[in-house]
Amino acid sequence: MSSTADCLQTIADYGLRSIGIGERLLPRSDFTLCQQVTLIGSGMIWNLYFGVLALAAGFVLANALALAKASPRPWLRRPAEGFIFVFRGSPLFIQFFLAYSALVLLPRDGLSLFGLTLPTGWMARAWAGALLVLTLNTAAYSAEIFHGALKNLPKGDLEAADAFGLTGWARFRRITWPTMMRLAWPAYTNEAIFLFHATTLVFFSGFPAFRQEGDSLYYARYLADKTFNPFVAYPIAAGYFVLLTLCLIWLFGAINQRLNRHLPQPVRRLRYRPKLIR
Amino acid sequence: MFAHCADPKALEGLAWLSCYLSSGTHLLFYASFGTVLLLLALTAPISLALGFLGAFAARSPVAPLRWLGRSYAAVVRGVPDVIFFLFVPIALDQGIEWLLSRVYCDASVPVRQGNEFVVCAAAKMPPGTAPGWVHDAYGIALAVVAFSIVFGAFATNVLYGAMRAVPRAQLETAEAYGMTPRQIDRRILIPQMWSYALPGLSNLWMILVKATPLLFLLGVEDIVYWARELGGTKTSTFAYPHGDWRVWYFLALLVFYLLMTWVSQRAIDRLSSRLSRGQATLAGETLRKAGVAT
Numbered sequence: 001m002s003s004t005a006d007c008l009q010t011i012a013d014y015g016l017r018s019i020g021i022g023e024r025l026l027p028r029s030d031f032t033l034c035q036q037v038t039l040i041g042s043g044m045i046w047n048l049y050f051g052v053l054a055l056a057a058g059f060v061l062a063n064a065l066a067l068a069k070a071s072p073r074p075w076l077r078r079p080a081e082g083f084i085f086v087f088r089g090s091p092l093f094i095q096f097f098l099a100y101s102a103l104v105l106l107p108r109d110g111l112s113l114f115g116l117t118l119p120t121g122w123m124a125r126a127w128a129g130a131l132l133v134l135t136l137n138t139a140a141y142s143a144e145i146f147h148g149a150l151k152n153l154p155k156g157d158l159e160a161a162d163a164f165g166l167t168g169w170a171r172f173r174r175i176t177w178p179t180m181m182r183l184a185w186p187a188y189t190n191e192a193i194f195l196f197h198a199t200t201l202v203f204f205s206g207f208p209a210f211r212q213e214g215d216s217l218y219y220a221r222y223l224a225d226k227t228f229n230p231f232v233a234y235p236i237a238a239g240y241f242v243l244l245t246l247c248l249i250w251l252f253g254a255i256n257q258r259l260n261r262h263l264p265q266p267v268r269r270l271r272y273r274p275k276l277i278r
Numbered sequence: 279m280f281a282h283c284a285d286p287k288a289l290e291g292l293a294w295l296s297c298y299l300s301s302g303t304h305l306l307f308y309a310s311f312g313t314v315l316l317l318l319a320l321t322a323p324i325s326l327a328l329g330f331l332g333a334f335a336a337r338s339p340v341a342p343l344r345w346l347g348r349s350y351a352a353v354v355r356g357v358p359d360v361i362f363f364l365f366v367p368i369a370l371d372q373g374i375e376w377l378l379s380r381v382y383c384d385a386s387v388p389v390r391q392g393n394e395f396v397v398c399a400a401a402k403m404p405p406g407t408a409p410g411w412v413h414d415a416y417g418i419a420l421a422v423v424a425f426s427i428v429f430g431a432f433a434t435n436v437l438y439g440a441m442r443a444v445p446r447a448q449l450e451t452a453e454a455y456g457m458t459p460r461q462i463d464r465r466i467l468i469p470q471m472w473s474y475a476l477p478g479l480s481n482l483w484m485i486l487v488k489a490t491p492l493l494f495l496l497g498v499e500d501i502v503y504w505a506r507e508l509g510g511t512k513t514s515t516f517a518y519p520h521g522d523w524r525v526w527y528f529l530a531l532l533v534f535y536l537l538m539t540w541v542s543q544r545a546i547d548r549l550s551s552r553l554s555r556g557q558a559t560l561a562g563e564t565l566r567k568a569g570v571a572t
Contacts (some may be wrong), residue, residue, distance in 0.1 A: 029393060089539040090532045091488040097502065098532055101509070101524035197358035204360070204495055221364060228395040230372070234365040238357040245356050 007034040018042040018213050026212055026222065033232070036223050040236050044244070045215035049127070050199040050215075054134035055192055061135065062142035066180075069147045080143070087140030089129055092133070096205035099122065099133045124206035134202075138195045145191060147182035150176075182259040189252040193245055216240055286517045298518045303437065307504035311534070314490045314501060317422060321486060324426040326479075334463075336438045347434065362460030363492050366424035367417075374403050388526025412497075421496045429486055436478030441467060443474040473553045473562075480546040487538050490533070505531055 013023040015038055027035050068080035087095070106120040121129050153176065161175040200217040203209045209218055216237050223233040283297035298304070333432065335347030376389055378401035389397055392402035399406060404416045425540070444467055452462045509524030554561035 090535040091491050093491040094531050098528040101528055200358045200360045211284045227393050230365050234361055238361050241358055242356050
């Protein structure tokens, strides 16, 4: 009974440790299983933060990039192709390092622009800088997926749109875009899972963990280093990620069903069969 | 390295830069690119071999072997690779030392004492008396194992899918000719599989290339380590003082990786058109119609 009470106390102390609420000092010795599960779980807040926001912002940017890459105008196509080549052709780890070392070079007391002083110090912090890199990175990968889907739109769908007199924005909104999403969705699911896995890199890549507020892998490594025992902390972190992956598959599968709801056959069920598109 | 570099303080402009870029630490930096290429050269074939083992296990008629093959691929894929890169080397290191300690040390002393992992001197790996390069090589070997386990699981997945994609009729024809299952695997399945496996394997190669900077996490003195060391601010106590140049060093690494992936993509495209020849696929049909000489 008392161990349950202890554990509840631990959760109260460390459940929100990763965002600076609760006990200031991390446990230093006599680590209980409850402490490890709580701390690593608290770190998942950061993984969710980076993953959800980068996915949302990257989705919008990826749509724009995919359309730009499919554009016949070179001044629109070339920059999109270049952006996608740079972010898909280089390791995310290097992108993090490069972004961090560039962001710390920003003047400390802010950029002055037209007499206004823009504060810049926050850009080198993980919550902003790493989020920016993750967003640009996932936008490049997703843009390539969306562009592939755009190239594979069934000819008949577009001809039908023409026959109904749909043009311009209306055609894009009602025919082109929904079909593009429907075709791209299985591959995009895969990309989303990769993105959440990639969030574990943030605190190993130059971005410092402010007041030891890090992500799940940051705490897992802390605990493994302190206990010299990798067989507890890392499997806990792995377990959290398996759960997260299952939730993502469920969520994206539900969206996939909705995207395909008009199709006559029994709905194509989304199965997590990673094709390793990265 | 050059004769005129004897007094760096007196140099200026290009002469300074040429001496700076050929200093001893920079030569170590250039050598660490070799470490990356070595890792790629070792990991790629080992992962491919592990992938073959995994794929054949996953196809096996023996149930436990089939479960083993499939769960290997599923578990490693569902978890971020960084966790494996952190976990495998230390787990392997402790496993080896534990085994050695059971043989060479007093077996009644537990290896885990509180928060310590203790083995006697005879069971240390590598031995404490070993020269420095043995420690480096051991570190790289552990990294190769960690990378191989992760990428072996990816390769298992790719090869398993490719083997299932080989048209059933081709295998049945082989059976009709009276080939044994092993002969079918060797003469039909594996040669025919490559054209289906190539897109997945080339993707895998790209992921492997882009995973190499993670060597830094394993404590190997790789290109990321040297870029951080050399790029950091150097005060005037150093022979070549300069400000924070890390951004230029990482830019150089970025260009290196862009070149690597670009060259790889060119090579893969050529290989892919070579493997498509005569295949009953869209790409093969296109080549046939274009009249490409074989």
